[in-house]
Amino acid sequence: MSERSASERSAELERLACDLVRIPTENPPGNEGAAAEFVSDWFREEGIDATLLEEPDPDRPQVGARVGENGPTVVLNGHLDVVPAGDPEAWTTDPYGGAVEDGRLYGRGSADMKTGVALAMLVARDLAPEIRSGSLSGSVVVHAAMGEETADPGTRTLLERGFDGDYGIVLEPTDFRVATSTKGLSVYRIAVEGMATHASQPDAGTNTIDEARPLLDAIDEYDADLRQREGSLCGGAFATVTEIEAGTDSNLAVIPDHAELVLDRRVLPGEDPDAVDAEVEALLDRVREEHGVETTWTRIQTYASSSIPVDHPLATSLRDGSAEAVGADGGVGEPWGIEAATDARNFVNDAEIPAVTWGPGDLDQAHTVDESIALADADVARNVLEDVVRAFIE
Known part of the structure; x- marks a missing residue:
């Protein structure tokens, strides 16, 4: 666990998620560039190697970052694009204002899935000292991918260009349920x-x-x-x-x-x-x-759909950690598959890397007016994710 206090960790997660939501990245047309540059700059400021990848579309860059070069590797995957917000007058808040009210972050992409991207960034940063010191023998890779909302090959390209690993976690909003299958x-x-x-x-x-x-x-x-x-x-x-x-x-x-x-x-x-x-x-x-x-x-x-065994160690570890953190209500501790398509398919089908879809936030919030996520849930997810990743790269 990071030496930062709980309040400091909460504040930096809120700040980072808000910053990402405030960068419009609607797809179509697909304008992830400003957000990709933000993520790349953030990693470099934190002393982490990051590549601003201009494939598969030079007008829509994406980011691959890596901490460590050896041992078992966990890939934390998120996408930068969001579906269009539609009529802003239909929203209670500015869809790109990044407003926080009563502990919830509002805005297009707050749940789907810029808070997930922020989690991946922070977990990689927080584990970096242990990886560099050798107390953790493995590595962490982060994807901030383009084009997920329209089936563009962003994640697939990142995997093909070497931002791959032994396990994948796609940080979509699942309300802490672990999806081993995707439609x-x-x-x-x-x-x-x-x-x-x-x-x-x-x-x-x-x-x-x-x-x-x-x-x-x-x-x-x-x-x-x-x-x-x-x-x-x-x-x-x-x-x-x-x-x-x-x-x-x-x-x-x-x-x-x-x-x-x-x-x-x-x-x-x-x-x-x-x-x-x-x-x-x-x-x-x-x-x-x-x-x-x-x-x-x-x-x-x-x-494409995708599936891995429900008892894969990655799925079991995330289920156990989630159930311990938030309780088993809502099927958190049970095998589950997600109704939506996710980039887990690129890990499982294209790269033959076992992957699950998991994260804080409710999938019902995705693509809706007044999309939002509870930041307290994001805090819990950060702790669970950090613990699980650490266990897999020891």
Whole structure:
């Protein structure tokens, strides 16, 4: 444990998390640069080697930092990007003001996941003296990655460029539950074709909105079927239309000849994305055969699912430490999988590094108006994380 007092530790964590929240890093469009420079400068001021990596996108740098060169290595992963805040007038506080009220930090990214980034930075800094003195034989790596919110290969690139290790902890908000499994998703853009005509003569054309109706019905049936299948620690699979557009690029009096919708298919551990593609294609074939609706499709985004054994020592250690710190309520001491996709998939699937998703804060706060996190929980998480990492790099 750091020699700083509890109050000093709380104050510096609050200050660092606030500073990060106050740097807008919305994705899209993806403007992580200022935050990456902040993180890189902070590490260098603390005497820690940090690289401002301009891959995979030179306009969107990210940071990899390392303390130590030998022994077992734990990678602490966080992402710098946040989803757009939307209308600031809908927020009670400035989404990028970093306000603290009644012990909660408010702002876009407070829960998802700049407080997690701050935890990684501070734990690496606090363990650095023991690593350098040789009393800890291992190493700590920190990721401040770009592009997690849109499946960009930020974390994967950091791992490929040598910021890897033997274990990974992805510091997303899980309310102290340890996720050994993560859901994935495949996102599809589906186009429906019709024939344009004047709205005063609708029967002279084919309204693509009407053509989309049986497709929407078929997707509802597909979703119902998925919900009946066996689930996982992450819950069940779903198929949801998240966007639909038709007629927006023409005159108001024109029957639209083209519609596009976005289908979000949540993918469970063990499901093959290619097999999911085949299910979607079969669905569209059936709609064409039964209703004459012509469609084309493209998979536009993919997050792979991931899984490691629930009794992996890293998972067990974090579960035990969390349950001791906050109690076993809410499933903290039980095996669990997270419904959301996380960059744990890059560790497990791409780099073959066992990784869990864990952190303070409630996932329900992610992507919401007035997003916030209890700073007292962040303090507890810092202590748990420091103890667990120290045990794995002794």
